[in-house]
Amino acid sequence: MTFFFQNLINALQWGSFYALIALGYSMVYGVLMLFNFAHGDIFMVGAYIGFGVATGLVALTSMGALALPNWLILVLTILISMFLTSFVGMIVERVGYRPLRDAPRASAAITGLMIGIILETGNLALLGAQRISFPALVQSTTYNLGGVFVTNKKIMIVLFSIALMYALHLFVRKTRWGMAMRAMAFDYVVVPLLGVPINNIARMTFAIGSALAAVAGIFFGVAYPVLDPYMGIIFGWKAFVAAILGGRGSILGACLAGFLLGFIEIFVAMIFPSTLRDFIAYSIILLILTFRPHGFFGEPYSARLSL
Amino acid sequence: MKKSWVLIVSCLVIGLVFSPSAWCKSKTIKIGINAPMTGDIPKVGEGTKFAAQMWLEDVKKAGGLKVGDKTYKVELVIEDNESKAESAVKAATKMIVEDEVLAIVGPQASKQAVPAGAVCNSYRTPMISPWSTNPDTTKGRPFVFRGCFLDPFQGPVLANFITQEFHFSKAAVLYDVASDYPKGLAEFFKEAWEKLHGTGSVVAYESFTTKDTDFSSQLTKIIRSGAEVLFTPQYYNEVALIVQQAHELGWNKPIVGSDSWGSAETVALCGKDCYGLFFSTHYAAAGATGATKTFIDRYKEKYGYVPDDVGALTWDSMRIVQRAIENCGNITGKIEKDRQCVRDALAKIKAFDGITGKMTFTEEGDPLKCAVVVRISDKGEFEFYKSVCP
Structure with a gap:
């Protein structure tokens, strides 16, 4: 039984990353009907920006210019990186997608892939190929709950991720901007004619998605403190799978599917030989999609941003 | 007239390009x-x-x-x-x-x-x-x-070293199945260990693929298997993640590595978690003459x-x-x-x-x-521990 709970906790942490990244895919698809394939690399950029901000703050503290405790550094790192990474997202939208808004969808998908490669290799040129070690802002403490080992990091990551998803839910449901996003998702040809500023909404969607990816990047650095320029590729693919599995454009679906993907991966490795993990895990997902081709919360032939 | 000049010059250039030995001899x-x-x-x-x-x-x-x-x-x-x-x-x-x-x-x-x-x-x-x-x-x-x-030499060196040093009889292995080096060495280690302690003495034989960062499910399985030592022949970037995650999941037994650990980056990325661990390698920098x-x-x-x-x-x-x-x-x-x-x-x-x-x-x-067994000291240096010759 402890074995099961241990895996459950591992899966919750792993799933939070997928969920946070899948949200970015899902929102952009909901509003603009395109997949931002650069999103996995925005996650990487977020992690690197987080690394830069955290290192800077740690250096300032150790020099005595600032007197910040580690938890405050972490909070500031998250806030500043969310802010900066949302600009990266907006630039990607402005440079990569707005000029192609009326182009065929395939062209926009290709731009996404190209921007992804540009971000990876740009980072490679800027910082070199050396692995970067994320500063240890959270002193890892392990709690032993009757044979199940939980670290303070894991608790923080899971709770904070869920809180962010809930905040996004409130934003989309309760605010004017959220309403505009939902309206755009309903029909992105007619709604702008009614006076909804399409460019602002698109920019905002990218900004929010990128900010969430930045949080995922920083948490990733806290949990797995080795960063490299290509870390976003596979993560991006898998989170994309989660976005599709959740139902294109569905926020709740993306969250749940992100966690589900984490659970499937961890529990497959628990039961079967770990060599077969991805083989079996993604076969299961293929099977789910065969029976529910629109994902859990997706609707046929519409891309409504629903909750 | 002009055209023939162009022709002659281009012929010469082509001749030059296709006979590199003519001009770089x-x-x-x-x-x-x-x-x-x-x-x-x-x-x-x-x-x-x-x-x-x-x-x-x-x-x-x-x-x-x-x-x-x-x-x-x-x-x-x-x-x-x-x-x-x-x-x-x-x-x-x-x-x-x-x-x-x-x-x-x-x-x-x-x-x-x-x-x-x-x-x-x-x-x-x-x-x-x-x-x-x-x-x-x-x-x-x-x-x-x-x-x-070679790995057929390195595998038994490590199996013998762990047996003599710690007197353990149950080992776990965690390796990257998509990379030639870890996969080969994991197999040689398993073979040598089972020769020493009988079939089934490698109680967990878990793998992952290159670029994985989360090893929690494999490590949870390893911890449950009752293994006394974990052998992981990985490169430095994975070593840091594996060792840290193992400790976070409550593993406090030895972790042993191979010559791929011997990079200047291992300790930089892994930090205190790697102190006191052993690995086999080609030379030890601390105390060289x-x-x-x-x-x-x-x-x-x-x-x-x-x-x-x-x-x-x-x-x-x-x-x-x-x-x-x-x-x-x-x-x-x-x-x-x-x-x-x-x-x-x-x-x-x-x-x-x-x-x-x-x-x-x-x-x-x-x-x-000869191979050298190195201990990562409490200062993070690679300390000579033992030399093993064929």
Whole structure:
């Protein structure tokens, strides 16, 4: 039984990353009907920006210019990186997608892939190929709950991720901007004619998605403190799978599917030989999609941003 | 009239391009370096490059490489293999065909050295991999050599060491199934361990694939299996993640590694979690003497950190190649003939005194040399613990 709970906790942490990244895919698809394939690399950029901000703050503290405790550094790192990474997202939208808004969808998908490669290799040129070690802002403490080992990091990551998803839910449901996003998702040809500023909404969607990816990047650095320029590729693919599995454009679906993907991966490795993990895990997902081709919360032939 | 001039000039240019020997038949010996400058293990590439450049400096200081009674200039051709098998093949082919190198040093990791070895062998160009310990790199390839011991030797060394040191009988293995080196070594370790403690004594044999970062499910399984020691023959970036995650999941038993741990980056990424752990490797920097110490001091002064085993092995390999070229005695300028001559000289090297130990090459192109067991000290240094010879 402890074995099961241990895996459950591992899966919750792993799933939070997928969920946070899948949200970015899902929102952009909901509003603009395109997949931002650069999103996995925005996650990487977020992690690197987080690394830069955290290192800077740690250096300032150790020099005595600032007197910040580690938890405050972490909070500031998250806030500043969310802010900066949302600009990266907006630039990607402005440079990569707005000029192609009326182009065929395939062209926009290709731009996404190209921007992804540009971000990876740009980072490679800027910082070199050396692995970067994320500063240890959270002193890892392990709690032993009757044979199940939980670290303070894991608790923080899971709770904070869920809180962010809930905040996004409130934003989309309760605010004017959220309403505009939902309206755009309903029909992105007619709604702008009614006076909804399409460019602002698109920019905002990218900004929010990128900010969430930045949080995922920083948490990733806290949990797995080795960063490299290509870390976003596979993560991006898998989170994309989660976005599709959740139902294109569905926020709740993306969250749940992100966690589900984490659970499937961890529990497959628990039961079967770990060599077969991805083989079996993604076969299961293929099977789910065969029976529910629109994902859990997706609707046929519409891309409504629903909750 | 004008047109015919253009024709003549272009004919001449084409003639020049297709006969490189006509204009570069100066007395230059080119040596290729096939290294992972980017990709998964860039620190390995950096160490390779630095050691090779230090060697080149020495050669330049001596005025060139003296073969017989002639002195030749030496040039290094450094190609990045991006830590990928296919790029290593491309890099090797380019250096052989376009740059016409006399010999190639590298690739380092078995994942690239095994396929690149096939290319070098079929083009009949001598290649020496300083760091690849997988037997397939040199097997049945007369033109391929290496500068280190082999995994069938390293696996039993570790199995014996753990048995004698800790008296354990149940071991767990965690390795990357998609990479030649960890996969091969995991198998050799398992075989040696089961020979010592009976079948089923490797109680958990778990794997993952390259680029994975979360090992929690594998480690949870390993912890539940009741293993007393974890063996993980991974590269430095994964070592940090595996060790930290194991500790976070409540594992407080020993974790043992192999020569891939011996990078200057291991402790930088892993931190205190790695202190007190053991791994087998080619040389120990802390407490070195003689020529080894001279090399370490020089490298440290020049590049600012203690060279890891890749640097030391590359240095030895460069000098082995140098010795072979010198022993060859006569560089004719006909590249095929010279390559054959260097290969023959390489195979004949006996009792080469390198900074990573004495070595003599066998028929297969593998040296016989000792392994060192290193402990990561509480200061994060690699401390000599024990030497194991074949």
